[in-house]
Amino acid sequence: MSDFEFDAEIRTDLGTGASRRLRREGQVPAVLYGGDKEPLSLTLSHNAVNRAQENEAFYSHVLTLNINGKKQEVIVKAIQRHPYKPKLLHLDFQRIVRGEAMNATVPLHFINEEESPGVRAGGTVMHLLNEVEVHCLPKDLPEFIEVDIVALDNGQSLHLTDITLPKGVELVALSKGEDSQDLSVVTMRPPRGASEEDEAEESEEPSVTNGEGDGDSETKSEE
Known part of the structure; x- marks a missing residue:
């Protein structure tokens, strides 16, 4: 059994207006796809999912959706959030098929x-x-x-x-x-x-005298 389990309902009323109405009613629209089946539009309780998604494991665990009485194992593939409110706008779930790599x-x-x-x-x-x-x-x-x-x-x-x-x-x-x-x-x-100190140490070299101005190069005065 999954550590995360949510009740979900199939939604037939689609479109931007319908999604806005669902959000006002405390629901979050979602889509379920994968597993060689047709995509399925769903609604879930916003507060239930919003609390769960605060747990890091929510994003890497196999979740369970109770869809009209039938359990479906899924993983989260994408979440759309409000730009500044602590609110979820849409969820993407992918079906899990036991024995099939994902x-x-x-x-x-x-x-x-x-x-x-x-x-x-x-x-x-x-x-x-x-x-x-x-x-x-x-x-x-x-x-x-x-x-x-x-x-x-x-x-x-x-x-x-x-x-x-x-x-x-x-x-x-x-x-x-x-x-x-x-x-x-x-x-x-x-x-x-x-790094600057290391470069400075590497760039330091002993000074080399080129012979100009030393005592050997001076012109001796005539006696």
Whole structure:
């Protein structure tokens, strides 16, 4: 059973006006697609979904929709939000078929930052990616993926290929053959001024006398 379960109703009254009316009534319109079935227009309780989406796991868990008494496992594919109000405008769900691999977005959790040599030396951790798209069976879908940066030093980075993945999980970005991109996930920026000091030290060279103006070059006075 899913950790997130919602009641949903099939809606036949479509269009912008109908959606606005639903929102005024405390509902949020949604669409369900995938699984070799026709898309299905739905409505859900706005408050129930809005509370649930505050939990990070909402976005990477398999959810359950009770649609007119029938349960359907789904994942969230997209959420449209109001530009400035804490309000959901529309939801996109994708059907889950047990035993059939799927793509889903999973958050990254960075661990051991304070223990890394870069942070201990005054560096700053820069998160370049906060989530990744994975390909796996529904039963293998992780809630999150940990990225351990305990050994990350200043000037170093970790890439997608450095992530330790759970069993049965692949990164979509690394499964595209020659078009795959091993993107940077996190980098350690040196403390401010450190790079300038290093460059200054490297540029320092011992002074070289060219012989001009030394005692040997002076014209001796005639006796």
